[in-house]
Amino acid sequence: MSRVISVFLPDWPIERLAPGDAGPDQKLVLAGHDGRRRIVTAVNAAVRRAGVQPGMAMAQAQILAPGLAVRPADPAGDEEGLAKLALWALRYTPLAAPDQPDGLVLDVTGAAHLWGGEEALVADLCTRLARRGITARAALADNRGAAHALARFAANPTWLTRPGNSGPVLLSLPVAALRLPQKIMDGLHKLGLRRIGDLADAPRAPLTRRFGPELQLRLDQAFGRVAEPVAAVAPPNVPEAARDFPEPLTAPEALANHTGQLVEALCATLATQAAGARRLDLFFHRVDHAVLALRLGLAAPRQDAPRLARLLRERLEEIDPGFGIERLVLRASWTEPFTLHQTAALEQHAAPDLAPLIDTLASRVGAHNLYRMAPVESDVPERSLRRIPPLAPLAGKAWPSWPRPARLLSPPEPIATMALLPDHPPISFIWRGVRRRVARADGPERIFGEWWKRDAELFAVRDYFQVEDETGARFWIFRAGDGENTATGSQAWFLHGFFA
Incomplete structure (x- = not known):
C-alpha cells in the first residue's frame, strides 16, 4: 500500500521573502493585482490577527492594519523556491x-x-523546516488526495x-479539501x-x-x-x-536482468566522471502511470557494478509490477569523488573493507540503525560520546x-x-524489584558538574562506584551528591551502566 506525505506551507510567500527579518509584531503583507485591483x-x-486576509483589497487592509509594510508579490520566485525545496526533500524519498x-x-x-518509522520521518521533516524558518503542517495518508486534504484541514x-x-477520516472535512475550483464549491454550498x-452519499450522475x-x-482521488x-x-x-x-x-527475472544492465551503464558513466555513488534511486514506471522507487544508500563511494546490482536485486521483491513495468530509470542522486587505491604489498596487511558489509546491513535494517560511537571532551558520562556514521x-x-x-x-x-555515608559503596541495592548483594566494589570516582554550561551544576557532584554482585555481574552506580551536603545533589542512588 502506498504512503504519501503532503506538506502545507501556509506562510510560504512571506517566509521566503522575509525569512525571520520581520519581528513578531511587524505587520507585513505581499501585494499583487487581480485585474485592475x-x-x-x-x-x-x-x-x-488584525483581520486582514489574502484576496482583500489593499485599501481595506491598510485601514484594518495601520502601519502596514507592503512588499510586491513574486509568484514566479515562489514557484522556483518551492521547486528548490522539493529538491531538498529528496533526502527523505526519491519521489518528492x-x-x-x-x-x-x-x-x-x-x-x-x-528514518525510524513514519512518525519519526514526519517529525524530522517538520523539525528541519522549522529550523529553516518555514511554518509547515504535514499529513501522511494512503494517497495524495487524502494527504493533501488532511494537511490543510486537519x-x-x-x-x-x-x-x-x-x-473515513475525510468524511467530516469541508468540500474545499478536494481542490475544487471556487465556482464548483459555491454551487455545492447552494445545494447544502x-x-x-455529503458528496460521498450523494448520487454521482x-x-x-x-x-x-x-x-x-x-x-475518487x-x-x-x-x-x-x-x-x-x-x-x-545527475x-x-x-x-x-x-x-x-x-x-522478476527480467527485472533483475535489466537492473543489472542499468547498473553497469551507470557505473561506466561514473567512471568517466571519476565519481562514486553514495546513493542510488531506481524508478519503476508502470503502465498505469504509477511510479515506484527503491533507494539504496552506500557507506562509501562505489563503482562496483556486480555488488551494487546484487544489493538492488535483493530488494526487487518490494516492488509490485502491477500490469507491467514499461520504463526503468537508475539515478545516482548522491555522488562523491572516487579514487582507486593500490593494493598492499605481500608483506603488508591490507585494512579490511567494511563498506560492503555496512551496505548490506543498511539495506536490510536501515542506515539510521548503523553507527559507531566517538568520544566527546566531557567528564559527564552521558555527554562524553556521540553517534557517527x-x-x-x-x-x-x-x-x-x-x-x-x-x-x-x-x-x-x-x-x-x-x-x-559518605564514602562507602552500597552493601546491597534493589534494581527493578530484584535485590543484589554487593560482593566487591571499587570507588568512589568523583565527577563534578560542568558549571560553565548550566548554573545548576555549579555545586553538583556525582560519586561513581564499580560494584560486582554475588553472580559476577558488574554495574556502574552513582550517588547524586557528596553524601553530606544537599546542595551538591539529592543523595539518591542511580544505576548508570553495565560492564562486560
Whole structure:
C-alpha cells in the first residue's frame, strides 16, 4: 500500500521573502493585482490577527492594519523556491515534488523504516523546516488526495493515518479539501453540500451533469479509487541510466536482468566522471502511470557494478509490477569523488573493507540503525560520546584511560541502596524489584558538574562506584551528591551502566 506525505506551507510567500527579518509584531503583507485591483496575496501572523486576509483589497487592509509594510508579490520566485525545496526533500524519498502553490508532496512508500518509522520521518521533516524558518503542517495518508486534504484541514501540525484508514477520516472535512475550483464549491454550498461526507452519499450522475467530471475525479482521488502519481523532481546534472520496454515487464527475472544492465551503464558513466555513488534511486514506471522507487544508500563511494546490482536485486521483491513495468530509470542522486587505491604489498596487511558489509546491513535494517560511537571532551558520562556514521573517521580525540562501562542507561535508573555515608559503596541495592548483594566494589570516582554550561551544576557532584554482585555481574552506580551536603545533589542512588 502506498504512503504519501503532503506538506502545507501556509506562510510560504512571506517566509521566503522575509525569512525571520520581520519581528513578531511587524505587520507585513505581499501585494499583487487581480485585474485592475490591487489586492493582498499573502499576510504574516501579525496582520492576520488584525483581520486582514489574502484576496482583500489593499485599501481595506491598510485601514484594518495601520502601519502596514507592503512588499510586491513574486509568484514566479515562489514557484522556483518551492521547486528548490522539493529538491531538498529528496533526502527523505526519491519521489518528492512541489505541490504548487503552497506545499510539497512526498511518496514515502517503503522509505519510512530508513528514518525510524513514519512518525519519526514526519517529525524530522517538520523539525528541519522549522529550523529553516518555514511554518509547515504535514499529513501522511494512503494517497495524495487524502494527504493533501488532511494537511490543510486537519493537521496541527501533523496528522498520520493508519494504513487503509484514510477514507473515513475525510468524511467530516469541508468540500474545499478536494481542490475544487471556487465556482464548483459555491454551487455545492447552494445545494447544502458542505462536507465530503455529503458528496460521498450523494448520487454521482446528477452531480456530474451539473458540475462536470472534475468533481467526481477529485472525490475518487481523495478516496484512492483513482491513482495520482507523484511527478518527482530530479536534480540537475545527475548521472542516470534509463531503459524503455516495448512490452511491459512483469517477471522478476527480467527485472533483475535489466537492473543489472542499468547498473553497469551507470557505473561506466561514473567512471568517466571519476565519481562514486553514495546513493542510488531506481524508478519503476508502470503502465498505469504509477511510479515506484527503491533507494539504496552506500557507506562509501562505489563503482562496483556486480555488488551494487546484487544489493538492488535483493530488494526487487518490494516492488509490485502491477500490469507491467514499461520504463526503468537508475539515478545516482548522491555522488562523491572516487579514487582507486593500490593494493598492499605481500608483506603488508591490507585494512579490511567494511563498506560492503555496512551496505548490506543498511539495506536490510536501515542506515539510521548503523553507527559507531566517538568520544566527546566531557567528564559527564552521558555527554562524553556521540553517534557517527560507521565509516566516519574519529576527530582526533581518544577515549579516556579509566574504566568505563560497555553500555550506559539513558536516563540513569533509580535504585534503593544500603550504604555507609559518605564514602562507602552500597552493601546491597534493589534494581527493578530484584535485590543484589554487593560482593566487591571499587570507588568512589568523583565527577563534578560542568558549571560553565548550566548554573545548576555549579555545586553538583556525582560519586561513581564499580560494584560486582554475588553472580559476577558488574554495574556502574552513582550517588547524586557528596553524601553530606544537599546542595551538591539529592543523595539518591542511580544505576548508570553495565560492564562486560
